[in-house]
Amino acid sequence: MKRLLILTLLAQLPAYFLAAQTKPLPAADSLKIFNKILTPNQMQADIRVFRAIREKANSGLYRYKTKKQIDSIYNWAMTVTRKPIRTIEFFKIILQLTDIEGSCHNHTEPGTELYAFLNRQKGYFPYDLKYIQGKMIFNQQTAAIPAGSRVLSINGVSDTALMQSFYKYMTADGYTITEKLSGSVNRAYGVRYLLEYGIQDSFKVAFTPPYSNEIKTATLASVTLSERKKNLVSRYSAAVDSLIDYNVQPKYSFQMKDPSTGLLNFRIFTMADDAQDPRFAVYSKFVDSVFQQLDKNAVPNLIIDIRSNPGGSDPTFEEPMMYLTDHPFKENSLAYIIFNRDSIPYMDHFWGVSTSKRMDSTDLANGHQFLNENYLPYNTKEGKSFQNQVMNPVYNAKQPAYKGHLYLLIDEYTASAASHLASLVKAYARNVTIVGVETVGGYYGHNGHSPLVYQLPNSGIKTQFSFVYVVQDAPIKPDQAEGRGTMPDHEVWQTFDDYMNKKDTQMEYVLKLISDKK
Numbered sequence: 049m050k051r052l053l054i055l056t057l058l059a060q061l062p063a064y065f066l067a068a069q070t071k072p073l074p075a076a077d078s079l080k081i082f083n084k085i086l087t088p089n090q091m092q093a094d095i096r097v098f099r100a101i102r103e104k105a106n107s108g109l110y111r112y113k114t115k116k117q118i119d120s121i122y123n124w125a126m127t128v129t130r131k132p133i134r135t136i137e138f139f140k141i142i143l144q145l146t147d148i149e150g151s152c153h154n155h156t157e158p159g160t161e162l163y164a165f166l167n168r169q170k171g172y173f174p175y176d177l178k179y180i181q182g183k184m185i186f187n188q189q190t191a192a193i194p195a196g197s198r199v200l201s202i203n204g205v206s207d208t209a210l211m212q213s214f215y216k217y218m219t220a221d222g223y224t225i226t227e228k229l230s231g232s233v234n235r236a237y238g239v240r241y242l243l244e245y246g247i248q249d250s251f252k253v254a255f256t257p258p259y260s261n262e263i264k265t266a267t268l269a270s271v272t273l274s275e276r277k278k279n280l281v282s283r284y285s286a287a288v289d290s291l292i293d294y295n296v297q298p299k300y301s302f303q304m305k306d307p308s309t310g311l312l313n314f315r316i317f318t319m320a321d322d323a324q325d326p327r328f329a330v331y332s333k334f335v336d337s338v339f340q341q342l343d344k345n346a347v348p349n350l351i352i353d354i355r356s357n358p359g360g361s362d363p364t365f366e367e368p369m370m371y372l373t374d375h376p377f378k379e380n381s382l383a384y385i386i387f388n389r390d391s392i393p394y395m396d397h398f399w400g401v402s403t404s405k406r407m408d409s410t411d412l413a414n415g416h417q418f419l420n421e422n423y424l425p426y427n428t429k430e431g432k433s434f435q436n437q438v439m440n441p442v443y444n445a446k447q448p449a450y451k452g453h454l455y456l457l458i459d460e461y462t463a464s465a466a467s468h469l470a471s472l473v474k475a476y477a478r479n480v481t482i483v484g485v486e487t488v489g490g491y492y493g494h495n496g497h498s499p500l501v502y503q504l505p506n507s508g509i510k511t512q513f514s515f516v517y518v519v520q521d522a523p524i525k526p527d528q529a530e531g532r533g534t535m536p537d538h539e540v541w542q543t544f545d546d547y548m549n550k551k552d553t554q555m556e557y558v559l560k561l562i563s564d565k566k
Contacts, residue, residue, distance in 0.1 A: 082162040083134045090506035091129040091138050095122065097397060098145060098511065101502050104393040107386045107432075107517035108495035112150035112222050112531050121148055135162070135507050136243060142509055143216045150531065151495045152227075152463050152488050153514035154219040157403055158507075166239060167273050171247030173202075174271040176283040179233035180544050184211070186255060187283045192266040195284035196258030196548050203245065203252050210236075213244050221467075221490035222531030226460035238276065258548060288552050292355045292459075300331065302338045309349040309562055310342055312368070317360025317465045332367055336446075339371040343448035349562050350450060352473075353457040355484060355554070359464025363443075369469060370446040372454060373476040377443050379468075382519040383435035383497065388426040389419040392500070399501040403510045418498075435516075453565075454480040455558045458536060462487040464496060470534040471522045483540055483558050487533035493519045 086094075099122055102109045109118065125141050139158045146156040157163075175188040177199060184199040184207045200207055211232040217240055218231040251268045271279070283289070290296040294315035301313045320328035342350060352368065362379055369377065387393050392415070400407035407415065423433040454477055458470050467489020473480055474491065497516035504511070522528075527535050538557065546553040 082159065082165045083136050085132050085134055086138050086507055087132050088130050091133070091141075092126055094138075094142075094504040094506050094509070095125050095129065095145075097394075097504055098142065101394050101397065101511075102149075102513075105385075105387050105500060105515055106149070106495070106513050107384065107515060108149055108151050108513070111493075111495065111517070113148060118148070121145060135159075135509075138507055139509055140216070140243070142504075142507075142511065146511060146513075147216045147219050149513075150220070150222045151513060152219050152221045153494070153496055153499065153512075155403070155512040157510050159509070166242060166247075169242075169247050170272045171242060171249070171270045172239075172273055172276045173237045173241055173248075173251055174268050174276055174279055176280050176285075177233050177237050178285055178547070179230035180542060180547050182229075183207070183544075184233050185544070185547065186253075187285055188279065189284055192268065193253060193255055194257055196544070197255040198258075200254040200256065200263065202254075203248065205245070214240060220488045221494050221533060224486060224488055224490070224531075224533045226486045226533070227463075227488035230460055238273070285547065285550070288547075288550055291552060291555075292353065294357065300334065302334075302341075304347075305351070305559070307345075308347060309351065309559075310338070310347050311351045311353065312338055313353045314357055314365075314368070314466070314469075316357055317364040317469075319360070319364055321361055323363055328364070331364065335367050335371070339446075339448055339450055342450055342452070346452075348452040349455065350452055351455045351457060351555075351558055353555075354462055354466045354469060355457050355459040356461040357463070357466035358461065359466050359468075359489075362465060362468075365465040365469040366443050366472070369472050369477070370443055371448070371450050372473065372480075373478060374445050374449065375476040376445070377472060377476055378521045379440055379443075380435075380493075380518045381521050382517075383440065384430075384432040384517050385419075385423055385515055386432055386517070387515075389423040389433040390416070390426070392416075392419075394502065397502045397505065399503045399510060401499050401501060403501050403512055449478075451478065453562075454478070455561065456480060456482045457554055457558060458482060458484040458487050458534060459554070460485045460488055462534075463489045464494075467491075467534060468494070468496075468520060471520050474525065474528075474534050475522050481538070481561065482534070482536040483538045483561070484536050484554050485539060485541060486535050489533055491520070491525075491528050491532060491534045492522050492530060493517075 121144065125145060128141060129138065135158060142156055146154045175186065178185045178187040186193050186195060186197040186199055189195040202210060214232040214236040215228045218228040220227050248270050250270060252265060253268060254263060254265050256263055292315065297313065297315045299316050299319045303311050305311050319331045366379065392398055400411065422436055422439050424436055426433045456470065456473050462470055467487040470487050471491045474482060495516060496514045496518050499512050499514050501510055501512045540554045540557045542553040
């Protein structure tokens with residue numbers, strides 16, 4: 049139960065919709081076993097448990113929504129569960145209850161056995177799709193459909209309807225929608241498509257080829273999950289995508305783009321668990337060496353790239369910040385939980401801190417120790433356990449301070465610890481220009497630090513949320529509305545022409561800003 053700020057929305061959610069089943073399945077491997085019918089009493093009991101857990105343990109329940117708004121969606125959920133439905137359809141209802149809270153750390157998934165069942169099926173969309181300037185773009189070069197084609201519909205469902213149907217899977221801090229927009233294409237055509245539209249034998253795709261208005265159709269055969277993954281390796285945009293993919297690139301790296309411009313990449317902030325981790329000293333020495341080199345050579349421009357960085361643990365993200373500011377800063381100005389640190393609520397439904405592993409007695413003991421170290425005794429008057437300020441140190445500026453011009457690259461997948469760094473940079477960095485897309489993680493605050501996972505008793509659905517209410521050390525800025533991610537100074541999305549020419553639009557934009565200064 050260690051302190052962790054990593055984004056949970058990365059998980060692909062395997063799922064299935066019964067009505068689309070066309071092939072008979074062996075009795076021992078039938079979807080009926082894994083996608084059981086739930087009665088109204090069972091579902092409504094689960095909904096009541098779900099809300100009770102939220103009320104008692106989730107400090108972010110009313111962060112962006114009023115009680116009236118929360119009441120309204122729960123009343124809707126109770127209304128639409130008055131008739132028996134399958135588990136997966138109920139799961140979609142719970143997803144909407146999860147999404148409305150406005151936290152990118154929220155995550156909900158159906159049972160493990162259902163996942164395993166879906167992974168055995170041949171019903172996946174075979175190729176990658178990509179969100180480009182509001183459109184669904186076919187991201188594979190095939191004989192049937194060329195790369196760059198605009199997808200107009202799949203199996204009769206329009207592109208607009210398809211995208212909107214996946215928004216509920218893309219949890220985001222506050223009112224941010226940027227990750228929902230692109231994620232509804234980029235992160236929707238694996239198992240999430242199966243959840244919404246079922247296992248398909250084939251996919252009839254209506255499309256227009258690149259730079260053409262002629263409408264064509266092609267039928268693609270479904271594939272297994274492993275076949276789909278193999279196809280994704282050769283997707284059209286793979287070379288550009290891989291530049292900011294933490295699965296491909298080192299967690300952190302530095303290079304000189306030219307004698308006047310350095311590039312410091314942070315792909316994911318999991319290079320160390322905490323300051324006591326032996327890896328942290330190695331990482332800290334690396335960061336210091338970068339700023340020593342920049343200072344020694346008086347490099348006038350520095351690009352820090354945290355695009356698609358899903359987060360990690362502090363103090364990894366604070367480390368580079370200390371070279372970028374003259375201002376002392378803290379990880380947060382306020383942090384608390386709403387339950388007594390000595391007693392985790394609803395232990396009869398408690399699963400652990402990860403959906404993949406149930407807590408055993410040893411883990412639970414460690415978890416209680418963590419809570420006692422990090423939070424003060426419960427304040428009954430306030431109804432909160434406040435953070436122990438020993439765990440919230442002041443970070444002071446380090447030397448050599450970087451005095452050149454900083455360019456920060458962010459995007460809609462910059463989350464959690466990475467979006468927290470973006471907030472600090474915008475708040476306190478010297479000479480900074482931020483380029484890219486509004487982060488999915490909030491500027492002023494978030495619910496983070498630590499997750500709790502509960503399992504609903506009748507459906508078996510697991511729900512995870514981060515239970516610490518965090519107000520970041522983020523001064524008010526005129527272009528920063530409450531409940532939004534860090535806003536760039538220059539909003540830059542990938543263009544279609546750059547996609548076709550395999551160019552990194554956002555990096556090219558920054559390099560042009562630098563070039564235009566000369």
